[in-house]
Amino acid sequence: MLRVLALLCAAPTSAWMVATPELQLRAQQHAAQRHEVPLMASRRKAAVDTLVDPGKLYEPAEAIAILKKAATAKFTETAELHGNLNLDPKYNDQQIRTTVSLPHGTGKSVRVAVLAEGAAASAALEAGADIVGMNDLIETISSGVCDFDVLLATPPAMPKLAKLGKVLGPKGLMPSPKAGTVSANPGEAVKEFKAGKLEFRTDKQGIVHIPFGKTDFDEQKLLENLLMLTQTIDKNRPTGCKGKLWNTATVSSTMGPGIKLDLNALKAPAA
Secondary structure, three states, X not given: OHHHHHHHHHOOHHHHOOOOHHHHHHHHHHHHHHHOOOOOOOHHXXXXXXXXXXXXXXOHHHHHHHHHHHOOOOOOOEEEEEEEEOOOOOOHHXXXXXXXXXXXXXXXXXXXXXXXXXXXXXXXHHOOOOEEEOHHHHHHHHOOOOOOOEEEEOHHHHXXXXXXXXXXXXXXXXXXXXXXXXXXXXXXXXXXXHOOEEEEEOOOOOEEEEEEEEOOOOHHHHHHHHHHHHHHHHHOOXXXXXXXXXXXXXXXXXXXXXXXXXXXXXXXXXX
């Protein structure tokens, strides 16, 4: 008898419940809510998405105008170029890493650190460098603290940078002569980066993601910055690139929709 009572007590509660139509309906509604995926976009996003025809290729000037109109976030958004290039960066001769000086800057305040000593360090400080040092700065970086956007180095500092590769490499901050971040004249280099010079490189998929201003710039300034960017990419075409360099080019604001560019129209001003 005790064994029978134990088995009855161990039985699932649901086995003793009467499934009324009301309970069944509520169970179905609960299950639907659990598995429902919220697909409704925000009103702001829905509104700006209507500004762009996904199947159209836009001329640069028209794309810039739409980009500015679509920048409706509560902060000043960044204008960005996303270029899908016909490159396979796993090969050394199919990589791009270079710098560009935008005619109207990026609109961003850049923190510049410089590895230098003596007169070079003094020149960097006079030019407006935010952080200047040598052994002390190397130790700070080694600990994982990288409180800067750009790291410049004088040639004498380069042998000391080997141990910083694991820290700087993944962040894209390792100084390089090709990128213009190794300079015997750090004062001049600091002025250039403070004025809007920026470094960019292809990612692992062969795509470049580059800011070219703020959405509160006027349209002409954004257009001139964009054209400078695309011309710089063309001039730095890797030797291993076969056929066309560009697959697609898209511009957008930080929170805005992508606007596909007409590549022929993009190259026309440089022709």
